[in-house]
Amino acid sequence: RKEVEQDPGPFNVPEGATVAFNCTYSNSASQSFFWYRQDCRKEPKLLMSVYSSGNEDGRFTAQLNRASQYISLLIRDSKLSDSATYLCVVLGGSNYKLTFGKGTLLTVNP
Amino acid sequence: GAVVSQHPSRVICKSGTSVKIECRSLDFQATTMFWYRQFPKQSLMLMATSNEGSKATYEQGVEKDKFLINHASLTLSTLTVTSAHPEDSSFYICSAPGTGVSGELFFGEGSRLTVL
Numbered sequence: 570r571k572e573v574e575q576d577p578g579p580f581n582v583p584e585g586a587t588v589a590f591n592c593t594y595s596n597s598a599s600q601s602f603f604w605y606r607q608d609c610r611k612e613p614k615l616l617m618s619v620y621s622s623g624n625e626d627g628r629f630t631a632q633l634n635r636a637s638q639y640i641s642l643l644i645r646d647s648k649l650s651d652s653a654t655y656l657c658v659v660l661g662g663s664n665y666k667l668t669f670g671k672g673t674l675l676t677v678n679p
Numbered sequence: 680g681a682v683v684s685q686h687p688s689r690v691i692c693k694s695g696t697s698v699k700i701e702c703r704s705l706d707f708q709a710t711t712m713f714w715y716r717q718f719p720k721q722s723l724m725l726m727a728t729s730n731e732g733s734k735a736t737y738e739q740g741v742e743k744d745k746f747l748i749n750h751a752s753l754t755l756s757t758l759t760v761t762s763a764h765p766e767d768s769s770f771y772i773c774s775a776p777g778t779g780v781s782g783e784l785f786f787g788e789g790s791r792l793t794v795l
Contacts, residue, residue: 612772612786667784671722
């Protein structure tokens, strides 16, 4: 099982749609979880951290299920500017390293 | 927020030459910096951890003699790809941990290396 696994997509959705991304991780000792956003040929940028209780930031909602080792990101009311690759990132166990998923490509169409 | 600057953004070189990439933290000090490599449609893969004042820590499978890392000051880390070959062509990105959210990294703009 890969350390961090994401559905690669691509996801093509119309403006205003709701889209959900999923991610699983293999190391049960992983400590922290994040979603990063990467625009084409650009550096990744932190979108939001993911907390056990779930957290929301505007149109974005992140959830963590430690028992299932599963993380999700929900985007409501998609905008054209949401088009990007979304990276699931895990801060792992004893090595304190960030491990990146391959990313899920989202294209929001007018 | 913290800013990390990386230079050059693009470089094309001939096979066998060496290329140096610089990573600077502009408004904060970074005792640790990370170097990643990203191939098309692949995830970022950590190559090495650069430590100010000491030797870099390389990930398994990364040749330390080929990818030379120097962290000369609290604001500068360099990656030198020595004797570059076409298979070294990739997107190289540096990052430094922020002082806020644990696990948040601030990334440089990345350097796209093409070896002919």
